[in-house]
Amino acid sequence: MAVAALRSEDYDLATPHGARLAIRHGLHTGPTAGLANGSVQGNLAILPKEEAEEFLRFCVANPKPCPILAVSEPGDVAVPQLGRDLDLRTDVPRYRVWQDGECVDEPADVLSWWRDDLVAFVIGCSYSFESALREDGIEIRHVTENCAVPMYRTNIDTTPAGRFHGKLVVSMRPMVPADAIRSVQITSRFPNVHGAPVHIARPDLIGIADLGRPDEGDAVTIRDDEIPVFWACGVTPQSVIRSSRPRFCITHFPGSMIVTDLRNARLSVL
Amino acid sequence: MAVAALRSEDYDLATPHGARLAIRHGLHTGPTAGLANGSVQGNLAILPKEEAEEFLRFCVANPKPCPILAVSEPGDVAVPQLGRDLDLRTDVPRYRVWQDGECVDEPADVLSWWRDDLVAFVIGCSYSFESALREDGIEIRHVTENCAVPMYRTNIDTTPAGRFHGKLVVSMRPMVPADAIRSVQITSRFPNVHGAPVHIARPDLIGIADLGRPDEGDAVTIRDDEIPVFWACGVTPQSVIRSSRPRFCITHFPGSMIVTDLRNARLSVL
Numbered sequence: 135m136a137v138a139a140l141r142s143e144d145y146d147l148a149t150p151h152g153a154r155l156a157i158r159h160g161l162h163t164g165p166t167a168g169l170a171n172g173s174v175q176g177n178l179a180i181l182p183k184e185e186a187e188e189f190l191r192f193c194v195a196n197p198k199p200c201p202i203l204a205v206s207e208p209g210d211v212a213v214p215q216l217g218r219d220l221d222l223r224t225d226v227p228r229y230r231v232w233q234d235g236e237c238v239d240e241p242a243d244v245l246s247w248w249r250d251d252l253v254a255f256v257i258g259c260s261y262s263f264e265s266a267l268r269e270d271g272i273e274i275r276h277v278t279e280n281c282a283v284p285m286y287r288t289n290i291d292t293t294p295a296g297r298f299h300g301k302l303v304v305s306m307r308p309m310v311p312a313d314a315i316r317s318v319q320i321t322s323r324f325p326n327v328h329g330a331p332v333h334i335a336r337p338d339l340i341g342i343a344d345l346g347r348p349d350e351g352d353a354v355t356i357r358d359d360e361i362p363v364f365w366a367c368g369v370t371p372q373s374v375i376r377s378s379r380p381r382f383c384i385t386h387f388p389g390s391m392i393v394t395d396l397r398n399a400r401l402s403v404l
Numbered sequence: 405m406a407v408a409a410l411r412s413e414d415y416d417l418a419t420p421h422g423a424r425l426a427i428r429h430g431l432h433t434g435p436t437a438g439l440a441n442g443s444v445q446g447n448l449a450i451l452p453k454e455e456a457e458e459f460l461r462f463c464v465a466n467p468k469p470c471p472i473l474a475v476s477e478p479g480d481v482a483v484p485q486l487g488r489d490l491d492l493r494t495d496v497p498r499y500r501v502w503q504d505g506e507c508v509d510e511p512a513d514v515l516s517w518w519r520d521d522l523v524a525f526v527i528g529c530s531y532s533f534e535s536a537l538r539e540d541g542i543e544i545r546h547v548t549e550n551c552a553v554p555m556y557r558t559n560i561d562t563t564p565a566g567r568f569h570g571k572l573v574v575s576m577r578p579m580v581p582a583d584a585i586r587s588v589q590i591t592s593r594f595p596n597v598h599g600a601p602v603h604i605a606r607p608d609l610i611g612i613a614d615l616g617r618p619d620e621g622d623a624v625t626i627r628d629d630e631i632p633v634f635w636a637c638g639v640t641p642q643s644v645i646r647s648s649r650p651r652f653c654i655t656h657f658p659g660s661m662i663v664t665d666l667r668n669a670r671l672s673v674l
Contacts, residue, residue, distance in 0.1 A: 318588040361605050
């Protein structure tokens, strides 16, 4: 029986399930920002069971960069509490595969890399609190400039656990001081997606020499009346993987997240 | 019958009523910081009934600098909801008396200035949130340095109401950035005592040229790794009185507050 070719019109990218299916079938390949508006997107780190036990302790010890939304059962490709019919191997537009701390592949799926002992960590992402900031009327510069949020490796050590250790990565959003204060209030309500900022106003104090040269993402305009506001970033696990060199690991490619059925608004603790 | 001379040992300065009695009888004459620990202290503005109606609208329009804890009945020297046996004429160590916007007297009581048409506004004071900050382990520099908090007249206009208009006055506390973020969280819980900061990190943006030269209070040390954090200040009414020139007004002398029976902890909204 002939099967008609899939088209992107067949999927409703405004729903999380539709977005995952479109990604799975190769009809959405870029960053996930803007997909399934209102739905929680997550950072991903997938490790063999043995390393996963230590990584779980690492996340618990570092809740600001690594707030856990869900941990999968070993070998399971589904995470039912995050979304129906979700497949960890195919539903992220681009992955990174790591061996001994080096990125060895950046594939569109990890079907050929999958193993039965893998455990997935889905970690909260700043997209969730950005939606609350924008609803409040606060401009998010990298959204305005249609690029990726600038991310910087700091000189701040994460709390080590087992083999896992490394520097904190932060994302940065420039704001006028009154919006910076308001953004502390708003993001404090979202501890599961990095919560309140970790630093403000003085990049030099955390080892950032030049805001114009982020380690990941893109540089954004900072106006004369603005100060940089820094949040712990879900890309921190990738910095930790580079430092800690587990034998095998899969992560998402920065900006290319797993789209879940959770609602951003539901993550607010108040 | 002979009456023994009053001595400061006769009063328990650790209780709000004891502190008010000691002040009333001239046994405590200086700043009120540290008296009746845990009790709410208030800024004071007292106006004739006619001006008071407009000033009430001014406070409602400017809740950050002028959060109202209580308004007295015209002519009453008591404010029962703030404290038992409280006398507005005697229970503040030092007052300021204003005529046509000029300070004409700084007496230890206002018994001779009192009028039957006066209405008192008791306005929240930052001492209340400072106690929450210190409990959190955040150092308050002017407390460490045993001086008055530095206050600055900004270039920010308050919202005018009737004859009342003028610039916002802010108090400043220097902090490392992480404490500045934490202090936004803590003080956000205390909207009745100025709430969250109004500005952070960049004094130049609000018309403050030199942090070393405050308009009221004392300069404090600002370390290399610290940023200034600015809160709306209950001395704003005095700046407004200078600008708006009501015919008659009584205020507290900065740092010399009215001690109430309310508990600081009880002002927290969360």
